[in-house]
Amino acid sequence: MSTVGNSTNIFWHECPVGKADRQKLLNQQxxxxxxxxxxxxxxxxxxxxxxxxxxxxxxxxxxxxxxNLRHGLNKNLGFSPEDRTENIRRVGEVSKLFAxxxxxxxxxxxxxxxxxxxxxxxxLPDANFVEVFLNMPLELCEARDPKGLYKLARAGKIKGxxxxxxxxxxxxxxxxxxxxxxxxxxxPNEMAGKVVSYLEGKGFLHAH
Ligand SMILES: Nc1ncnc2c1ncn2[C@@H]1O[C@H](COP(=O)(O)OS(=O)(=O)O)[C@@H](OP(=O)(O)O)[C@H]1O
Ligand SMILES: Nc1ncnc2c1ncn2[C@@H]1O[C@H](COP(=O)(O)OP(=O)(O)O)[C@@H](O)[C@H]1O
Numbered sequence: 295m296s297t298v299g300n301s302t303n304i305f306w307h308e309c310p311v312g313k314a315d316r317q318k319l320l321n322q323q324x325x326x327x328x329x330x331x332x333x334x335x336x337x338x339x340x341x342x343x344x345x346x347x348x349x350x351x352x353x354x355x356x357x358x359x360x361x362n363l364r365h366g367l368n369k370n371l372g373f374s375p376e377d378r379t380e381n382i383r384r385v386g387e388v389s390k391l392f393a394x395x396x397x398x399x400x401x402x403x404x405x406x407x408x409x410x411x412x413x414x415x416x417x418l419p420d421a422n423f424v425e426v427f428l429n430m431p432l433e434l435c436e437a438r439d440p441k442g443l444y445k446l447a448r449a450g451k452i453k454g455x456x457x458x459x460x461x462x463x464x465x466x467x468x469x470x471x472x473x474x475x476x477x478x479x480x481x482p483n484e485m486a487g488k489v490v491s492y493l494e495g496k497g498f499l500h501a502h
Pocket of ligand 1: 332333364373405443452453455456
């Protein structure tokens with residue numbers, strides 16, 4: 295019996311079917327691919343491309359996209375520092391559950407604060423958290439501006455927009471960094487290929 299946070303007198307109930315059993319069934323290792331970067335850097339594009347590639351290889355994955363989760367699980371949260379932290383905390387916990395289910399969980403959120411991403415990492419065995427930094431220049435993201443949000447932020451109509459008047463803290467030790475090469479961004483397929491190669495190399499795409 296123990297106390298966790300505000301929960302008192304709680305127990306942990308162990309089930310007979312565990313992570314190892316599910317991984318065997320799925321023939322893969324559960325993990326979290328955490329994609330971070332500015333709005334417009336290509337997070338959702340990479341998440342979808344990676345999801346498609348894994349699906350075609352027979353691997354089960356699930357995409358947790360920041361924008362989409364704010365339509366449900368996180369719809370009571372805004373973009374204050376406290377709300378962003380709570381947003382990332384919740385998605386970190388959900389990602390942990392998906393990884394425990396044996397899936398390749400693909401989380402794509404701006405997740406601008408290093409300490410929040412590191413807290414998500416700390417929920418899992420370190421090797422099972424694969425941080426992917428979409429390191430695209432602000433100028434490129436702003437030029438893309440598919441939702442017109444940078445324009446609104448520059449006009450002062452959105453306050454606290456990441457990269458404009460709100461901080462983004464780049465990772466110091468991520469597993470994968472995706473950058474432009476000679477001023478050219480890799481294609482979505484190339485970006486996904488880089489992540490698949492990493493997962494393959496680490497043995498996540500097969501049962502051990
Ligand atoms: N103030 C502000 N700053 C940044 N982004 C904003 C803001 N207001 C709305 N949006 C839209 O919300 C999307 C980011 O949501 P996230 O949950 O990923 O953000 S965070 O991780 O909590 O910072 C983000 O989507 P992406 O472009 O997919 O990143 C924006 O469309
Ligand atoms: N690798 C890429 N090459 C060219 N365009 C891209 C690439 N990745 C994303 N885009 C485009 O950039 C815009 C922003 O991508 P998106 O995935 O929505 O970013 P985010 O989820 O980080 O906001 C979209 O219009 C998308 O088509």
